[in-house]
Amino acid sequence: MNDLHFLSVAEAAELIKSKKLSPVELTQAYLDRIATLDADLNAYIAVLKDPATAEAKRAEEEIGRGEYKGPLHGIPIAVKDLINVAGVPTTGGSKFLTDNVPQEDAPCITNLRKAGAVILAKTHLHELAYGPTGINVHYGTPKNPWDRERVPGGSSSGSGVAVAAGMCAAALGSDTGGSIRIPASLCGIAGIKPTYGRVSRRGALPLAWSLDHVGPMSRAVEDCALVLQALAGHDPLDPGSAQVPVPNYTAGIRQGVSGLRIGLIRDYFFENIDPEVAQAVDVAAGVLEGLGAKTEEVSFPLAHQASLINAPIIQSEALAYHLPTLRTRWNDYSPQVRLRLLGGLGATGTMYANAQRARAVMVRRALELFDRVDVLLTPTEPVVAPRIDEASRPDATVTAGGRSDGVVNALTRFSRLFNLTGFPAISVPCGFSLAGMPIGLQLAGKPWDEATVLRAAYAYEQATDWHQRRPVP
Amino acid sequence: MAEQITTDFLRDLYRNAGLTPSEEELKALVPVVQAFYDGAPQVEEILHREDEPSTAFSLPVQS
Numbered sequence: 001m002n003d004l005h006f007l008s009v010a011e012a013a014e015l016i017k018s019k020k021l022s023p024v025e026l027t028q029a030y031l032d033r034i035a036t037l038d039a040d041l042n043a044y045i046a047v048l049k050d051p052a053t054a055e056a057k058r059a060e061e062e063i064g065r066g067e068y069k070g071p072l073h074g075i076p077i078a079v080k081d082l083i084n085v086a087g088v089p090t091t092g093g094s095k096f097l098t099d100n101v102p103q104e105d106a107p108c109i110t111n112l113r114k115a116g117a118v119i120l121a122k123t124h125l126h127e128l129a130y131g132p133t134g135i136n137v138h139y140g141t142p143k144n145p146w147d148r149e150r151v152p153g154g155s156s157s158g159s160g161v162a163v164a165a166g167m168c169a170a171a172l173g174s175d176t177g178g179s180i181r182i183p184a185s186l187c188g189i190a191g192i193k194p195t196y197g198r199v200s201r202r203g204a205l206p207l208a209w210s211l212d213h214v215g216p217m218s219r220a221v222e223d224c225a226l227v228l229q230a231l232a233g234h235d236p237l238d239p240g241s242a243q244v245p246v247p248n249y250t251a252g253i254r255q256g257v258s259g260l261r262i263g264l265i266r267d268y269f270f271e272n273i274d275p276e277v278a279q280a281v282d283v284a285a286g287v288l289e290g291l292g293a294k295t296e297e298v299s300f301p302l303a304h305q306a307s308l309i310n311a312p313i314i315q316s317e318a319l320a321y322h323l324p325t326l327r328t329r330w331n332d333y334s335p336q337v338r339l340r341l342l343g344g345l346g347a348t349g350t351m352y353a354n355a356q357r358a359r360a361v362m363v364r365r366a367l368e369l370f371d372r373v374d375v376l377l378t379p380t381e382p383v384v385a386p387r388i389d390e391a392s393r394p395d396a397t398v399t400a401g402g403r404s405d406g407v408v409n410a411l412t413r414f415s416r417l418f419n420l421t422g423f424p425a426i427s428v429p430c431g432f433s434l435a436g437m438p439i440g441l442q443l444a445g446k447p448w449d450e451a452t453v454l455r456a457a458y459a460y461e462q463a464t465d466w467h468q469r470r471p472v473p
Numbered sequence: 474m475a476e477q478i479t480t481d482f483l484r485d486l487y488r489n490a491g492l493t494p495s496e497e498e499l500k501a502l503v504p505v506v507q508a509f510y511d512g513a514p515q516v517e518e519i520l521h522r523e524d525e526p527s528t529a530f531s532l533p534v535q536s
Contacts, residue, residue, distance in 0.1 A: 305519060308512035327491045339501055345490055346478075346506030351513050356530040358519045394501075 004029035005166035006470060009223035012169060013071035016063065023063070023074025026169070027056035027118055030076050034121070034167050037472065042142045043161040045081050046088060046122040052076060055118040062116070071226045073116030078168035080156050081122040082129055083214065084203040085109055092205045093125040093155075095138045096325065096332040106203025107238070108172065108214050108231050115230040120168050123158030127337045129174060129207045130318060131155055132182045132411035133391045137334045141388055144187060145471035146437055150385040153186035153411070155179040159217050160187035165472050170218040170227050176207040177314060178380075178415025180215050181427035185380035185440025188429045188469065190457065191217040192224045193415075195447045196422030197242030199228070200235030208317035209240065210356075211310075211419045220467055221428060221458040225249035228450060247451050257459045258292030260452075263373035268303035269414055272401035273382035280431030280439040281379045287463050288377070288456065298373060301365035302358070303417060307409065309362065310416050312347035312355040319344030336394060340408075363421050370446040375456045378414055380427040380440030386411075414442060424450045428457045429466035438466075475510040478503050 004026055007015070015021035031049055038044050059074035079085055082092045084102035086109075091097045109119065124142050126134050134157025135141045142157045144150040145165040152161045156173030160183025163171050173180040175193040184191030192215050199214045206212055216227035229249050235241040264285050270278055289295050302309065319326075322341050326333065333341070347355075369376065382400040390396060391407050398410035405413075418425035423444050430441035441460065445453040461467050480499040483506060487494055494502065520528045 302519065305515065308516055309519075311512070312509060312516075323490065323492075330492075335498075339498060339505075342487070342492065342494055342498065342502055343505040345486060345492075346483075346502065347509045348513075351509055351516070353530055354513065354516050354520060357528045358516050360530060361519060361523050361528055 005033045006219070007169070008220040009075050009169050009218060009226050010071065010220065012075060016074045017068055019063065023056040023059040023118060024053065026074065027052055027076045027120065030120060030168055037165055037167060040143065040148070041145055041161050041165055042140050043123055043158040043165065043167055044078070044121045045091060045124050045139060045158070048088065048119060048121055052118050052120045059116055059118060069116035072112065072230050074118060075169045076118040076120040077112060077227070078121045078123050078159060078162045078171040079109065079119060080125055080159050080171070080173050082125060082174060082205040083108060083172055085119055085122065088122060090205065092129070093127045093136050093139060094332070096329045102203065104203070107200040107235050109203070111230050111233065117230070123156070123162055123171060125157055126154030127334050129155040129176060129179060129205070130337050130340055132178060132408055133386070134183065135388065135392055144385050146188060147385070149387055150437065151186065151388050151391050153183035153385060156183050156217065160184060160189060163187070163189045163217050163219055166470070170216055170223050173215060173217050174204055175213045175215060175419065176211045177310070177412040177419055180217055181380050181415045181425060181440070181442060182411055184217055184427040186385040186438060188438030188466070188471070189217060189219055190221050190224050190426065190428045190461070190467070191215065192228060192426040192450065192453070193418060193424065194228060194232065194450055195424045197240050197244070198424070198448070198450070199231045200233070200238040200241050202235055202238040206321050208314045210317060211314055213419070221426070221454060221461045222250060222253060224426065225253055225454045244448055249451055249454055252451060253455050253458045255455055256291060257288055257456055260293040260375065260456060261373040262288055262293045262295045262456070263298035263369055263376045264295050265300050265376055265378050266297055267299040269378040272403040272405070273379060274384065274400050274433070276433045277379050277382060277384070277439050281441055284430040284441045284460060285377055288460055291459055291463055296373065298369055298376070300376070300417060302362045305358070306417050306420060307413070309355050309358045310420055312351045313359065315340070315344035316347050316352045359420050366421050366423070367446065374445070374452055376444040378442045380414060380442040382410060382414065384433045384435065384437035384439060418444050423447060424453050426453050426457045428461055430464070431466060475514065478507045478510060
């Protein structure tokens with residue numbers, strides 16, 4: 001069987017269920033692929049070769065006995081290295097956590113194991129998840145497989161690279177300001193940030209508690225649905241976890257978008273973006289209209305003030321977590337991440353409280369949009385992946401639509417709105433630039449309505465072939 | 474008018490928190506912290522335009 005490594009989770013699941021493909025064979029295919037590519041691409045910090053092989057063997061035996069657990073049974077999944085896998089260091093991409101070996105799996109990993117998944121490897125990330133490029137001075141920067149001179153996006157950089165290059169069936173990421181969707185967009189794959197509280201964050205290193213999310217990244221939208229199905233659910237020990245029923249995410253995924261009301265947001269989201277990105281997203285909106293969706297232009301409330309609202313929240317919460325360690329391990333932080341963390345002390349308590357209040361205003365007014373539309377449509381990023389050498393500079397900027405912006409603000413300004421509101425949001429590939437770099441389309445929905453977001457994304461994906469293009473054969 | 478942030482102000486702020494950024498870091502932090510002070514009135518204006526209790530800040534209710 002050729003190209004095992006590029007099978008979608010759904011495709012592999014069918015073959016495994018019918019015993020035409022062994023989990024051992026599939027896992028070995030990824031291990032071989034990693035051995036071939038990863039010395040160059042640097043997606044992985046730890047490859048769990050022996051445990052993954054043992055898990056694959058166990059899955060094979062279970063399936064042989066007729067104990068099939070479902071579509072993730074025997075599927076090799078990579079995990080961002082800020083999520084705990086028992087017995088394996090969780091470094092957070094940092095220098096001071098190399099000896100941080102958790103004794104227990106994070107609940108999201110426990111859920112994957114219950115579904116029969118094989119935990120394949122731990123992926124690199126932007127140091128402490130505090131950056132949107134994926135650049136990491138301690139462990140090296142994962143390379144965008146579409147152009148190795150360019151960043152993969154972050155902070156779930158290694159997960160983005162591993163999925164795009166066929167080095168895993170799917171991967172887990174986390175998302176505080178866009179860290180699933182940014183690498184998904186820049187690496188040409190699908191990645192969904194679910195509703196805040198949908199997936200337990202316990203056992204994942206925090207960046208900002210009120211903004212953190214965990215979610216799946218994959219080569220196909222249906223795979224995101226399958227993995228999210230396993231991840232989702234209430235965790236009473238995560239204070240941010242919600243007790244909300246989890247629907248069947250694949251049940252209606254093929255229903256199409258006839259009559260679906262799409263809110264295309266031009267204001268703010270089409271300002272200062274690459275013309276190629278604008279064109280690709282406009283064409284994507286047209287594709288959805290061609291499939292029967294109805295599009296109207298809407299505005300996102302307080303989008304232009306989002307930076308003012310977001311900064312005190314993310315910076316205060318991030319510093320609150322790291323302050324004790326900064327006092328004792330100052331030099332073990334990279335200068336860039338350290339500077340970002342230090343900024344948090346400049347926000348007073350009143351500024352933080354008022355930012356949270358303004359956030360509540362944004363949420364309330366954004367929810368009103370869903371009286372008129374079912375999903376929101378925007379670009380995921382204003383640009384394609386920047387060059388590593390340019391993005392590595394302390395004063396790195398990105399120029400889009402004639403305007404120069406700091407690289408952090410540029411790469412997060414479209415995604416962080418859905419961290420602030422907690423609404424579910426997915427990025428799917430919607431085209432390529434003339435330079436051959438992926439462009440991402442972002443679809444967002446109302447709280448708890450991942451199913452509609454996935455349905456719209458699936459319909460778009462199936463009407464196009466962007467998701468079938470491969471950066472590396 | 475928003476407070477004008479200086480490296481002296483920041484040096485004391487960080488020292489009180491048990492941190493000692495370099496002078497170069499302090500200079501780099503001036504515009505970051507200035508942005509908080511410049512932005513705070515704009516955030517307050519957002520709240521001023523809205524009616525209470527919609528501007529309440531509450532924690533997630535445990536279920």
